[in-house]
Amino acid sequence: MLRAHLVEDIRSAEVGAAELFGWDGLMQRAANALADRLGELVPANETVLFLIGPGNNGGDGLFAAARLCGPARAVQVCLLDPERAHTAGLAAALGAGAELVEEPADQRWVVDALFGIGSTPGLKGRAANFAAWAEETRAHVISVDVPSGIGVDTGTVPGAAFAARHTVTFGTRKLGLLAGPASLRSGDVDLVDIGLADYLGQAAIESLEFADGSLFAQRLRPETTDHKYTRGVLGVLAGSMQYPGAAHLCVAGALSGPTSMVRFLGERGLADRVIDRNPEVVAEAGQVQAFVVGSGGPDEDGPVNQALAAHVPLVIDAAGLSHLPARFELDALLTPHAGELAGMLDCARAEVEADPVTHAQAAARRWNATVLLKGPRTIIASPDGRLRVNLSGTAWLATAGAGDVLAGFAGSLLAAGLDAFDAGSLAALLHGVAAERVNPGGPITASGVARALPLTLADFLQGAEA
Structure with missing residues (x-):
């Protein structure tokens, strides 16, 4: 580190x-x-x-x-x-x-x-x-x-x-x-x-560096006695009929992580499409250890309120960021880009981009939540003052849907037992490394990043080189 x-x-x-x-x-x-x-x-x-x-x-x-x-x-x-x-x-x-x-x-x-x-x-x-x-x-x-x-x-x-x-x-x-x-x-x-x-x-x-896998291996590797409910179940409230791709990509990110089950709880018609592509996804309500909400979702407070009612840790992305509670009383990870954070803090995007550390820390204190501010050097700010920055990734990662994959993958880490600060930090690191691996030096897709994440996580936990 x-x-x-x-x-x-x-x-x-x-x-x-x-x-x-x-x-x-x-x-x-x-x-x-x-x-x-x-x-x-x-x-x-x-x-x-x-x-x-x-x-x-x-x-x-x-x-x-x-x-x-x-x-x-x-x-x-x-x-x-x-x-x-x-x-x-x-x-x-x-x-x-x-x-x-x-x-x-x-x-x-x-x-x-x-x-x-x-x-x-x-x-x-x-x-x-x-x-x-x-x-x-x-x-x-x-x-x-x-x-x-x-x-x-x-x-x-x-x-x-x-x-x-x-x-x-x-x-x-x-x-x-x-x-x-x-x-x-x-x-x-x-x-x-x-x-x-x-x-x-x-x-x-x-x-975090790719060589830091030993810091997380014990917490993320399943034991021989684990089953699908003990490894963590993630609830997903993402996508809409207007943005169905966000649901697929968020689920793809979630399935790429250590959690053992994904419950997709979005619109029924969208859920059918998600299951057609990923038959291991469950489209029924039930016990979850974490939620991810907002990616490509409707601009309304229902999904966030539904996730909050479960009283479990959660990741809030995209549209969900416009419907936050006054302060969080549970472990939450907010994943805005500079424009979204500017809207949250009622300031100009240029101000956030000029001083991302200060603005991420201000939002973390304001909402009592960990803030993952996406950018060239992604900032992860905890409300207790801890601060991390992610150095992995490529400029090609600025592509449609990459944030949806990141949110789903972070939610998987959260459901598996990491706190929001570690989940956000590790998600950013491995998301960036996966992007570097997909097509070194050339264009990539968010789907390609999601496909690269499982092996990237395995190599990280086993101590392999990036």
């Missing part, structure tokens, strides 16, 4: 580590690791331009530049503010043979060492000009710790910021490297150990 921390916690950890290594020792550890990674990334015949800001981030860059200098490597340094450059670092870089330049020009490989985790989001002045130059010239940017200009603790990008292809980050990941629009500017993130691990507290955000 990946973990990221907030700036305040990282600063506290740095104080603890500095007592062991010294402040200069911490900087040297970071600079050496950065130089090693740059040596691997940048071709030997390419000039490397270091854009250097004030403070420790610039110091890390300057000491790394000094180490990178050599007979076969041209290194240049451009200072944002010469009067505030790290004195010892600048002396080391120039002494090792780095060339001081006034402005960037035609360099292809650029190290962004302008601002670290303590800076205000959004670049201004000359720093913003540097970021614009890098974007216009399509320079290969490698950021030091974080891309300069991003909201490190929020994942936002409120102004000019660098878009890195690689980020070398120190000690721990940062929230902005995993979540929100900022994470899409971080490129491939390399975490290097500089000795903070023993001093870090609770993570601000987590991300």
